[in-house]
Each structure stands twice: as C-alpha cells, then as structure tokens.
Amino acid sequence: MTSEPIKTGGKVEPLRKTRPCPECGKPSSREHYPFCSDRCRTLDLSRWLNGSYAIPVSEDQTKADGTED
C-alpha cells in the first residue's frame, strides 16, 4: 500500500491571528471572535446599545434647508 507520509507536529499556523478580546484582553476564541466568550460579546453589544460608543457621524451642520421663512 502506498500511503503518503503525513507530517505532523510541524508548525501549525492559525488561519487568523488571535487578537486579544476587546473587553477583557484575553485571547479571543474562534467561536466568539473577536471576543473571548459570549459574555464579552454581550457586554460589548450592550455597550453599543447603551450608546456609550461614540459613533463618528460626519453630519454637516450647515443643512441647506433654510427655505422656510
């Protein structure tokens, strides 16, 4: 039988670079990427919902709708 030798034990490069969880700084898990757990994900989401995140909105204050006088 011709079985191809499977190299194991070599360097396994991750598909994604693991980056720390933005909530707690722990290594993120693949399931909850980029967070480490569902808890941190929920935390982040709730923060969004609470409006703590300042979303940069480039809204022109000079709205040209001053036609009603």
Ligand SMILES: [Zn+2]
């Ligand atoms: Zn976390």
